[in-house]
Amino acid sequence: DTAVSQTPKYLVTQMGNDKSIKCEQNLGHDTMYWYKQDSKKFLKIMFSYNNKELIINETVPNRFSPKSPDKAHLNLHINSLELGDSAVYFCASSRQRGGTGELFFGEGSRLTVL
Amino acid sequence: SQKIEQNSEALNIQEGKTATLTCNYTNYSPAYLQWYRQDPGRGPVFLLLIRENEKEKRKERLKVTFDTTLKQSLFHITASQPADSATYLCALGGEAGNMLTFGGGTRLMVKP
Numbered sequence: 001d002t003a004v005s006q007t008p009k010y011l012v013t014q015m016g017n018d019k020s021i022k023c024e025q026n027l028g029h030d031t032m033y034w035y036k037q038d039s040k041k042f043l044k045i046m047f048s049y050n051n052k053e054l055i056i057n058e059t060v061p062n063r064f065s066p067k068s069p070d071k072a073h074l075n076l077h078i079n080s081l082e083l084g085d086s087a088v089y090f091c092a093s094s095r096q097r098g099g100t101g102e103l104f105f106g107e108g109s110r111l112t113v114l
Numbered sequence: 115s116q117k118i119e120q121n122s123e124a125l126n127i128q129e130g131k132t133a134t135l136t137c138n139y140t141n142y143s144p145a146y147l148q149w150y151r152q153d154p155g156r157g158p159v160f161l162l163l164i165r166e167n168e169k170e171k172r173k174e175r176l177k178v179t180f181d182t183t184l185k186q187s188l189f190h191i192t193a194s195q196p197a198d199s200a201t202y203l204c205a206l207g208g209e210a211g212n213m214l215t216f217g218g219g220t221r222l223m224v225k226p
Contacts, residue, residue, distance in 0.1 A: 004157070033213075040122075041201065043158070043216040056213055090157055100146045100165065100207065103214060105157030 006106035023091030032074040035090040050097040116141040118217035137187040137204035145208025
């Protein structure tokens with residue numbers, strides 16, 4: 001069983017479109033995250049949710065909107081896609097907020113905006 | 115400004131040798147540091163955690179050191195194998211918001 005699964009793995013779309021990426025974790029973790037990895041491989045935190053509540057919202061354009069229907073799911077919706085949104089988006093989870101807990105990552109969703 | 119620096123150039127070593135990767139940081143006071151491995155097309159996988167009051171941590175062929183005076187962590191893989199070839203990421207944690215902040219990673223290539 002995959003611990004953190006995200007879909008789709010690949011997404012190719014035109015500028016201006018709206019797209020969503022879904023994430024689910026079956027680890028029973030309380031906290032979930034979205035990270036963006038750019039072409040230089042830097043992983044940057046975008047959002048963090050703890051038990052369905054937003055706790056971290058880094059400087060991200062408001063075209064990006066996370067939604068957590070329950071603590072096992074954290075979806076990412078992106079409006080009006082731009083070329084600079086092309087990247088790999090990783091979902092992750094950790095046992096709890098705070099502490100030194102390791103992150104469990106999904107396999108990533110590669111978004112290409114043409 | 116805050117920076118986490120890992121060698122962006124690939125590290126090429128011969129099988130059987132010890133690989134040493136460096137993570138330097140400035141303007142951070144992390145309570146702990148983690149190392150992750152990332153294979154191409156995959157998500158990062160946690161390897162080791164070291165806290166600020168620990169000098170060294172070991173796990174099988176892996177060893178991590180943490181020097182808060184030098185603001186540096188070293189990650190060692192002894193008796194390296196081609197299967198160790200991957201990108202290794204360091205991440206600092208424990209500051210405000212307690213979110214992990216990642217370095218850009220170093221690609222390790224172990225040649226048979």
